[in-house]
Amino acid sequence: MSPSKKELDQVEPVMGVDAPATDPLMPEDKSEGTVKISEEVIGQIATQALLKVNGVQPASPGLVANLRLGKKTSGGVRISVDEGETPSVMVDAFITTKYGLRIPDVAWDVQESIKKTLEQFTGYAVKGVNVFVQGVYFEHEQTSVKEPGDEKKKKEAEKAKEKEKEKEKEKDKEKDKKE
DSSP states (O other), X not given: OOOOHHHHHTOOOOTTTTSOOOOTTSOOOOTXXXXXXXXXXXXXXXXXXXXXSTTEEEOOOOHHHHHHHOOXXXXXXXXEEEOSSSOEEEEEEEEXXXXXXXXXXXXXXXXXXXXXXXXXXXXXXXXXEEEEEXXXXXXXXXXXXXXXXXXXXXXXXXXHHHHHHHHHHXXXXXXXXXX
16 A cells, blocks of 8 residues: 555655755865865866877977967966866867868867866866867877977987997997907
8 A cells, every 4th residue: 555645745854865966076165275276287187188089189389379378388288277266277278180080070079078077077167178270190190299398308319319329330440440
């Protein structure tokens, strides 16, 4: 025999069953302090999300873009955090895409990946993800993000290789003299 409507209305709620749902990413309002996530950390998370998209590699925005906006770009992303009552993030993603892929689809995938990942890991609202396609790469090309100092490191490595070659030539000459 099923209970009547009157009997159901008189049942007391079980503790916790009717409790309001809370967002697991947002901490309860306690006056114990605040948590702020640095732009660098958010940038690292966004870069990892960008790298998960098939056919995408991070690109450098170029010197002019960095100077104009005054924000540092790392790993192909530039982050702007608005610390308000509810923190929010604006992301600029600079990418190169694999030749043959439909660019609007790739850009959409980048936007969705970054947005979902940042919201999941930070709890911050994502105001927008701007995608700047800086180039196209081909299957056989290896491209990488150029950060300040990369050229200097490359030149230093080339000089070290040249010195090694010179040392090998000198050793060969000494061997020839001994023979």
